[in-house]
Amino acid sequence: MTQIDLTGRTVLVTGGAQGLGEGMARALADSGGRVVVADLQDEAGGTLAKSLGEQHGFVHLDVTDDASWTAAVAETVERFGGLDVVVNNAGVEVTQLLVDTEPDDVRRMLEVNLLGTMLGIKHAFRAMRPGGAAGRGGAVINVASVAATIAFPSIGGYSATKSGVDRLTRVAAMESGKLGYGVRVNCVYPGLVPTAMGQKLAVETAGLGLFESPEAAVGAVVELTPSGRLGEVADIADAVAFLASDAARFVNGAGLPVDGGMGM
Structure with a gap:
């Protein structure tokens, strides 16, 4: 039976400075991965990376900015000798009734939750595919939400963006397969x-x-x-570590509910 062992693999976690991202970073490090915490919060992200140990690091990243992704991935590959896993975790949620929809709030969620994930996939593929800066394939794990599978009031915009992450995950898995990139793409649906x-x-x-x-x-x-x-942070983090590992080597284009059954 294959164990969850990420020894020798470099893992970039967006939004990794706090919350679920911090838990994921710790679980991935505990599984042997070299973790790169990627976040706008330089102080918190740097402190977390130091707490994980010498082999781990921090890169500044605005997930909505293409140039920021280019720089963060280049720094990761140069400092850590490759890139094997990208966890697109960064996200924002604005609570509002549909009758009170504020366009700027929705645009922000679209930019961070959906565009940010799309850019993460873009740069993961470019680095991991044959001929890329890393070039040995790998895995992408996108963080959707149980909000993508249930109808909960006041989170219409958030639910829409996380539903988009679900669809994007499946398209990305198909493109990677058809183009021979060797990158598995899956997502998780965390509960509350x-x-x-x-x-x-x-x-x-x-x-x-x-x-x-x-x-x-x-x-x-x-x-x-x-x-x-x-849910507990560890519940979600352990599922991400599983999807990043060879234990999930034939899991591709899937959405894994980690919601205690809420979205069934």
């Missing part, structure tokens, strides 16, 4: 996790009058979840 983003959602949905309190909002989510609890 009490990170800063998850806590913010509970507070804001209550503020909109959808629930009596943030606690009631959380209770409603738990009630919809067969496993009977919220």
Whole structure:
């Protein structure tokens, strides 16, 4: 049986300075990978990378900017001798009812959640494909959301962008296969996790009058979840490590729910 062992592989995690991204970075490092934390938060990202150990590092990255991706991937390949896994985790969520849609908020979610993931795939493919700077294939893991599979009020824009990540994942897997890139592309659908983003959602949905309190909002989510609890950062991080490893070598173009059954 193949173990989850990423020894010798370089893994770039976007939005890796905090929340789910931090958990993913730690799990991937624990699995033996050389982790590159990629984020706009230079201080937090650099501190996390140092805490992981000498073989790990930090690169500044704005996922919405093509030139920033070019620089971050080039630095990663030069400093760590390659690039084998890209985790497109960076994301933003704005809670608002559809009748209160603010175009600038939606554009921001589209840019970070969808365009940012698309650019991550672009630069992963260019580096990992035959003849690329790394050139030995690899894996891309995109972070979608249970919001892509359920109808939850007040997150219409976020749900739409994460549904786009799901479709993009499958198209990317097909393109990689047809063009012989040797890069597997999958995504995960995290359930609600009490990170800063998850806590913010509970507070804001209550503020909109959808629930009596943030606690009631959380209770409603738990009630919809067969496993009977919220997710934990480690639940999502372990799934990402699995998809990055050879244990998932024949898993491609798939979406893996890590939501306790909420989106079934």
